[in-house]
Amino acid sequence: MTFPFRYKKLGYVALNVTDLDRSVAFYRDLVGLDVTENVAGKLSFLRCSRDHHNIVLCKASEPGVKRIAFELESEADLAAARAHLSGLGLEVREVAEDERRALRQRQALRFVVPPCGATVELYCGMMYMAAPFSRRLANIERLGHVVLAVERLDETLGWIVSNLGFRVSDVVEGFAAFLRCHPNPFHHTLALVRTGGNHLHHVNFMVRDIDDVGRAFHRLQANQVDIVFGPGRHQPSESIFLYYLDPDGMTVEYSFGMEEFGEHGAREPRVLEPGPASLDSWGGSPASRFGKVGRIEGRRRELRDRERACRGRFADLLCPPMQLSCEEPLAEKCEW
Numbered sequence: 001m002t003f004p005f006r007y008k009k010l011g012y013v014a015l016n017v018t019d020l021d022r023s024v025a026f027y028r029d030l031v032g033l034d035v036t037e038n039v040a041g042k043l044s045f046l047r048c049s050r051d052h053h054n055i056v057l058c059k060a061s062e063p064g065v066k067r068i069a070f071e072l073e074s075e076a077d078l079a080a081a082r083a084h085l086s087g088l089g090l091e092v093r094e095v096a097e098d099e100r101r102a103l104r105q106r107q108a109l110r111f112v113v114p115p116c117g118a119t120v121e122l123y124c125g126m127m128y129m130a131a132p133f134s135r136r137l138a139n140i141e142r143l144g145h146v147v148l149a150v151e152r153l154d155e156t157l158g159w160i161v162s163n164l165g166f167r168v169s170d171v172v173e174g175f176a177a178f179l180r181c182h183p184n185p186f187h188h189t190l191a192l193v194r195t196g197g198n199h200l201h202h203v204n205f206m207v208r209d210i211d212d213v214g215r216a217f218h219r220l221q222a223n224q225v226d227i228v229f230g231p232g233r234h235q236p237s238e239s240i241f242l243y244y245l246d247p248d249g250m251t252v253e254y255s256f257g258m259e260e261f262g263e264h265g266a267r268e269p270r271v272l273e274p275g276p277a278s279l280d281s282w283g284g285s286p287a288s289r290f291g292k293v294g295r296i297e298g299r300r301r302e303l304r305d306r307e308r309a310c311r312g313r314f315a316d317l318l319c320p321p322m323q324l325s326c327e328e329p330l331a332e333k334c335e336w
């Protein structure tokens with residue numbers, strides 16, 4: 001099957017954090033990212049590659065994922081994506097010039113994935129930095145993947161595969177799905193886990209050596225970072241993992257090794273038996289805090305709008321089942 005546009009990679013993730021200085025220090029001094037640029041106490045751009053940014057930290061009133069951005073191979077791919085997404089009836093928003101200038105990106109568009117409310121950005125042409133990533137603390141090779149916890153796994157998975165052209169690498173029956181942004185070769189750049197709500201599950205950085213995982217374990221322990229799972233080995237991707245919490249309680253992962261797929265002739269996705277061994281073939285199990293924190297930005301606004309519409313049309317009769325009140329404060333809006 002030929003899809004209208006081609007992905008290059010997972011480019012960056014924008015995270016909402018409640019204390020910007022504290023989170024910058026964590027991602028710089030413990031995760032090992034380089035800080036590219038700070039913007040007036042509101043934003044920080046960090047990187048683990050020659051890209052201007054792979055993580056954007058945004059000051060906000062509650063932690064969460066603001067958007068997930070994938071880089072496409074070319075401007076022609078972005079034009080094809082624009083036409084394709086508009087043809088689906090999606091609201092496709094062009095990123096304004098002043099924001100693109102601040103992001104050091106040539107072109108970008110955004111839309112919301114309907115079943116889970118996550119904002120996805122597609123872009124091309126991010127500034128290539130003169131200095132290489134420093135690898136001061138860890139040999140981070142790339143921003144690896146993002147995992148979202150979703151209420152409606154099958155629906156979200158079907159929507160992303162049908163409309164965004166992701167390929168399924170594996171599924172854990174009834175529990176998780178691992179997706180790659182074709183033709184990017186890695187087993188997953190996005191994964192979905194079924195839970196009772198829509199939220200961030202974790203953000204991953206892939207490291208070059210198994211020693212990076214071992215050193216991180218001791219570095220994080222020595223700095224009282226909450227390690228919530230691992231070290232262990234995931235059966236689906238065969239990667240060795242370590243999960244820990246950032247200062248807001250959002251889960252971050254280091255992983256070593258991952259199955260890669262050729263552009264053509266890839267194996268069929270497997271349906272893996274659910275159970276602890278699929279999660280960790282070394283026999284470990286996660287702490288209860290694993291993958292729990294990180295609101296999907298926009299989700300609350302969407303629910304509030306639905307509730308208001310409901311009140312407007314049917315008074316209060318139909319509203320009680322909805323869980324959020326109109327008075328509940330929205331996450332502090334950060335324009336970028």
Ligand SMILES: [Fe+2]
Pocket residue numbers: 145147202204253
């Ligand atoms: Fe992961």
